[in-house]
Amino acid sequence: DTGVSQNPRHKITKRGQNVTFRCDPISEHNRLYWYRQTLGQGPEFLTYFQNEAQLEKSRLLSDRFSAERPKGSFSTLEIQRTEQGDSAMYLCASSTFLGQGSFEYGYTFGSGTRLTVV
Amino acid sequence: SQKIEQNSEALNIQEGKTATLTCNYTNYSPAYLQWYRQDPGRGPVFLLLIRENEKEKRKERLKVTFDTTLKQSLFHITASQPADSATYLCALNTNAGKSTFGDGTTLTVKP
Numbered sequence: 001d002t003g004v005s006q007n008p009r010h011k012i013t014k015r016g017q018n019v020t021f022r023c024d025p026i027s028e029h030n031r032l033y034w035y036r037q038t039l040g041q042g043p044e045f046l047t048y049f050q051n052e053a054q055l056e057k058s059r060l061l062s063d064r065f066s067a068e069r070p071k072g073s074f075s076t077l078e079i080q081r082t083e084q085g086d087s088a089m090y091l092c093a094s095s096t097f098l099g100q101g102s103f104e105y106g107y108t109f110g111s112g113t114r115l116t117v118v
Numbered sequence: 119s120q121k122i123e124q125n126s127e128a129l130n131i132q133e134g135k136t137a138t139l140t141c142n143y144t145n146y147s148p149a150y151l152q153w154y155r156q157d158p159g160r161g162p163v164f165l166l167l168i169r170e171n172e173k174e175k176r177k178e179r180l181k182v183t184f185d186t187t188l189k190q191s192l193f194h195i196t197a198s199q200p201a202d203s204a205t206y207l208c209a210l211n212t213n214a215g216k217s218t219f220g221d222g223t224t225l226t227v228k229p
Contacts, residue, residue, distance in 0.1 A: 042219035091161050106152050106164030
């Protein structure tokens with residue numbers, strides 16, 4: 001396993017277009033997270049999955065954003081009708097969750113997809 | 119509201135010295151706290167995790183302390199090297215799912 005893989009690495013799109021990013025997590029990990037990061041800020045939580053179930057979505061995530069994780073493997077993040085404010089680095093991470101009352105280990109992040117909306 | 123604050127200013131130190139980074143939080147009861155390193159244009163890399171019932175954890179030249187009374191974690195890098203130059207992020211998790219990250223502290227180690 002080569003870690004968390006994200007594609008594409010860079011995406012430039014025109015305002016109003018739809019974009020889709022893909023994340024392939026570490027295969028043994030049951031949790032997958034999407035974060036967004038802008039320059040000088042820490043990663044901002046968007047959503048996460050445990051296996052194929054989407055357990056939480058940030059209130060900051062507008063209805064233009066949707067994420068899926070079919071069959072609990074890879075995940076896609078789609079942004080519809082992109083706006084310039086969507087320009088950011090989109091980070092995917094995966095981890096192992098051992099069950100209620102246990103503690104997670106650290107996240108393994110991918111290298112991110114840098115989105116530029118022009 | 120919940121808040122995580124890391125050193126607002128960048129930290130510049132001389133090679134060989136100990137770097138100390140601070141993570142303060144309010145309105146959280148974290149089950150555990152994590153530290154990550156991030157290089158420009160890359161995703162964060164996990165370094166250490168410390169649980170609420172642990173006071174201190176070490177890994178090679180790294181040491182993390184966690185004071186739930188002060189609501190503070192300190193991250194130390196001893197015998198610092200220029201290769202330690204990066205942004206360091208702390209993240210809190212309440213065992214409810216996601217981790218919440220601070221905005222990071224940029225460390226520069228000068229030779």
